[in-house]
Amino acid sequence: MYPASFENLILELHKLPGVGMKSAERMAFAILGWDDDQKEQMIDAFKKASNLKHCKVCGNLTEEDECEICSDPERNKNQICVVQSEKDLYTIESMNEYKGVYHVLHGTINIQKGILPDQLNIDALEDRINDDTEEVILALDPTQDGETTALYLSRLLSDRVLVTRLASGIPFGGKLDYADAKTLSKAFAGRTKE
Ligand SMILES: [Zn+2]
Structure with missing residues (x-):
C-alpha cells in the first residue's frame, strides 16, 4: 500500500484520458524522480x-x-468555420490555409445522451451572423452526431447565409482531427453548399 499522498497522485493522473492505473503509477514514479525545479514548472503550467x-x-x-484569431486583423471575419472542439480548430489551423475565423460549438447534438442544441455554443453563432457574413463552413466530424448537428445548423442558418460543408474525403465515422493535412485541405477546397 502506497502512502496516501502518492496514491492520491496516481488517482489524479488516472483521470486523464487514456491513462490506465499502470500508466498513472509509472507517471507518478517519474514525477517523484523530478527535482524541485521540474516539479515547480509542472505546477506553474497547471496554474497558468x-x-x-x-x-x-x-x-x-x-x-x-x-x-488570437478573433483579434487578428488579417483574418476574414465574414467567413466562419464551425468546429465541435478547440482541438479541431487547431487541426484546421495546422493546415495553414484557412484565413477566416472559427466558431467552437463545444460538442455535438446527441439526443440519446441528452445533449441538445441549447447546451452547445449555438446562440452565440446565430448572434454573430449579420449581413456582412459571407459563409458559414460546417467542419464537423462525419459521424452520426456530426451529421445531426450539421443538419440542425444548416436548417437554422441557410436562409440567412451561405452554409457549406467540407467535401467528403474523411470517411464516415472518422474524426476530423485524424485526417492528414492533405485530406483536410482537399475537403476544404471541395466544400459544397448545403
Ligand atoms: Zn475567438
Whole structure:
C-alpha cells in the first residue's frame, strides 16, 4: 500500500484520458524522480492553464477576452468555420490555409445522451451572423452526431447565409482531427453548399 499522498497522485493522473492505473503509477514514479525545479514548472503550467477561458466571440481557448484569431486583423471575419472542439480548430489551423475565423460549438447534438442544441455554443453563432457574413463552413466530424448537428445548423442558418460543408474525403465515422493535412485541405477546397 502506497502512502496516501502518492496514491492520491496516481488517482489524479488516472483521470486523464487514456491513462490506465499502470500508466498513472509509472507517471507518478517519474514525477517523484523530478527535482524541485521540474516539479515547480509542472505546477506553474497547471496554474497558468487553469486561467484559460473561452473566447467571448468564438469559444476558442484564450488567455484574453478575445482569442488570437478573433483579434487578428488579417483574418476574414465574414467567413466562419464551425468546429465541435478547440482541438479541431487547431487541426484546421495546422493546415495553414484557412484565413477566416472559427466558431467552437463545444460538442455535438446527441439526443440519446441528452445533449441538445441549447447546451452547445449555438446562440452565440446565430448572434454573430449579420449581413456582412459571407459563409458559414460546417467542419464537423462525419459521424452520426456530426451529421445531426450539421443538419440542425444548416436548417437554422441557410436562409440567412451561405452554409457549406467540407467535401467528403474523411470517411464516415472518422474524426476530423485524424485526417492528414492533405485530406483536410482537399475537403476544404471541395466544400459544397448545403
Ligand atoms: Zn475567438
